[in-house]
Amino acid sequence: MLGGRRMIKNSLLFASIMVLVACTETSEVAIETASDVTSEAAQSTTEVSAPQALESKQPNILFILVDDMGFGDIGYNGSEIATPNLDQMALDGMKLDRNYVYPVCSPTRAALLSGQNPLHMGITGPMDDHASLPSGLKLMPEYFKGLGYQTHMIGKWHLGLTETSAWPINKSFDSHYGFLGGWIDFYTHVFAGGLDWQRDGVSVREEGHATELMTNEAISIIEQRNEQPFLMWLSYNAPHSPLQHPPSYSELNNYPEITDRSVFAEMVTHVDSDIGRVMDSLKEQGILEDTIVIFSSDNGGALGLGASNGDLRGQKRSSLEGGMRVPGLISWAGTIESGSVLTQPIAVHDWLPTLLEASGGDAEVVIDAYGQSMWPAIASGAIIERDTIVMGATHNLGVFEWPLKLVAVEDAESGEQSYNLYNVVDDPTEQQDLAATNPEVVARLIAEIEAMPEPDVSRLEPEFNNSPRYYPSDVPTYDARHIESKEPWAEAAIRDTD
Incomplete structure (x- = not known):
């Protein structure tokens, strides 16, 4: 199970999580x-006849x-x-x-x-x-x-x-x-x-x-x-x-x-x-x-x-x-x-x-x-009642309860966390932090983080760093860990390897 704070302490399992929960009260349109x-976000709906799939x-x-x-x-x-x-x-x-x-x-x-x-x-x-x-x-x-x-x-x-x-x-x-x-x-x-x-x-x-x-x-x-x-x-x-x-x-x-x-x-x-x-x-x-x-x-x-x-x-x-x-x-x-x-x-x-x-x-x-x-x-144009959606990447956590979004960021060195709350419809550039005035929402969304399942790393095939390197290359010295030792590109080309 991907449990919030526990996950943050595990370097393999850091994730930013976004949870989108559609609220039936929202005026978000289809x-x-x-x-x-x-x-x-727009405020009215254009009716469209449903095409047959x-x-x-x-x-x-x-x-x-x-x-x-x-x-x-x-x-x-x-x-x-x-x-x-x-x-x-x-x-x-x-x-x-x-x-x-x-x-x-x-x-x-x-x-x-x-x-x-x-x-x-x-x-x-x-x-x-x-x-x-x-x-x-x-x-x-x-x-x-x-x-x-x-x-x-x-x-x-x-x-x-x-x-x-x-x-x-x-x-x-x-x-x-x-x-x-x-x-x-x-x-x-x-x-x-x-x-x-x-x-x-x-x-x-x-x-x-x-x-x-x-x-x-x-x-x-x-x-x-x-x-x-x-x-x-x-x-x-x-x-x-x-x-x-x-x-x-x-x-x-x-x-x-x-x-x-x-x-x-x-x-x-x-x-x-x-x-x-x-x-x-x-x-x-x-x-x-x-x-x-x-x-x-x-x-x-x-x-x-x-x-x-x-x-x-x-x-x-x-x-x-x-x-x-x-x-x-x-x-x-x-x-x-x-x-x-x-x-x-x-x-x-x-x-x-x-x-x-x-x-x-x-x-x-x-x-x-x-x-x-x-x-x-x-x-x-049907309004879809959203299930909870969890998304993520390293060192960040986020929880959406549409249109609110909690962003939790962990410092990679200290492990300290900070929480910010935004309304991404009214404030799409995420400038106005609402966390201080909505402590109950913050607590509820942190609870959503804690309830997330742990990643099942055992399902990865093969296990990390536990298999010989095989690569279909005419160059037998392939090794992704030593990019700097290869020179097929100009220096400016080697700036982002993922």
């Missing part, structure tokens, strides 16, 4: 048109995940960065105004694929190279295979590297093209001195920027599909460091000088352009109206590496809004209302049951489900 919505034809599903893009890094949230394709997707589909993920990538990915709480698996931060998802854990591709889908994974995995059993090709994906670790050089496809680029479990050396190679693969699968519906997880590593973009994009955003922000911005615009290429492919193949497309970042932006979370406090690794509230979109042409906005909170655990229901499956079949289907809210 859907509004884009012209009426700001980044604040599956009358005759199962939809394709394309889940696009980008890496380290902050709330303030997308045009429709007021960014100076050019993101015309994502902005158009927001106009054509639904903006997810309260889209919550984990503050770091591996927990987000585990929650997305399993519908479960990764903290219960002991996944509280970037996954160790030796670790993997628990053996026997049923994942999204296996659920969708049961509905007759082809399943494809493209891009960044970061859910197990040194054991072949951990790889996506052995986790019910029919195909995988991309890399296994937390980051790579975009051009050499090298991580820590070893080649990390695979096709279906076999290392391959290919030329080109990683973003473009992933996009080309997605388009190829779309063009060569058969009559089966497909589930595709397109997991870009952009705009995560190292900060590298194609030279042709150097002038696109018109920054006066080269800085981390300017290069990061070009990486965002580059991945936006490639997302546009994928959307164009769906149109050209005549299947746009047969495809649900979801877009999200995996965590908040890293401010020291060029990202922006807009006016939100905090960043990657933080349980403040800037660490977990990220850009999100969903579109299904002809089914989801154009220009609509979901203002109810949606968390990454919700996607598996939501997409199962949207595809005509049973949202209730998800084993040990932590998320719940948000399809009724997306499809027809």
Whole structure:
């Protein structure tokens, strides 16, 4: 069980926790048109007729995940960065105004694929190279295979590297093209001195920027599909460091000088352009109206590496809004209302049951489900009475009782804790601490922390640091612990290794 203070004292089990509890009294709405919505919570509901999730034809599903893009890094949230394709997707589909993920990538990915709480698996931060998802854990591709889908994974995995059993090709994906670790050089496809680029479990050396190679693969699968519906997880590593973009994009955003922000911005615009290429492919193949497309970042932006979370406090690794509230979109042409906005909170655990229901499956079949289907809210504006949702990352705790949020931060050296309480609807930038005037709320939410289950670390496969390193590399000296001894990149490229 993930018990609050006890957990904080265990270095493996530190977690920031966010609990979202929908209050029936809240005026938070389900859907509004884009012209009426700001980044604040909206106050009225646009009625939308509920589309049938599956009358005759199962939809394709394309889940696009980008890496380290902050709330303030997308045009429709007021960014100076050019993101015309994502902005158009927001106009054509639904903006997810309260889209919550984990503050770091591996927990987000585990929650997305399993519908479960990764903290219960002991996944509280970037996954160790030796670790993997628990053996026997049923994942999204296996659920969708049961509905007759082809399943494809493209891009960044970061859910197990040194054991072949951990790889996506052995986790019910029919195909995988991309890399296994937390980051790579975009051009050499090298991580820590070893080649990390695979096709279906076999290392391959290919030329080109990683973003473009992933996009080309997605388009190829779309063009060569058969009559089966497909589930595709397109997991870009952009705009995560190292900060590298194609030279042709150097002038696109018109920054006066080269800085981390300017290069990061070009990486965002580059991945936006490639997302546009994928959307164009769906149109050209005549299947746009047969495809649900979801877009999200995996965590908040890293401010020291060029990202922006807009006016939100905090960043990657933080349980403040800037660490977990990220850009999100969903579109299904002809089914989801154009220009609509979901203002109810949606968390990454919700996607598996939501997409199962949207595809005509049973949202209730998800084993040990932590998320719940948000399809009724997306499809027809239904107000969803939220279950408690727990989310986390190292050294921070947070508890939501919507719209209140308790943030508990532990000092890593002293172990001392501090508590702050915010109303994230009235005060989205978390400036006004309400803890002193609401001691009963603070006590109640601390009790929620204490009641959380301990992570079942024994379910990790294999155990941390207890297996030989195996890596499918042409460079036999691979060792992630000695990045500084390898020199395949410029010094500036080695600034963030998770």
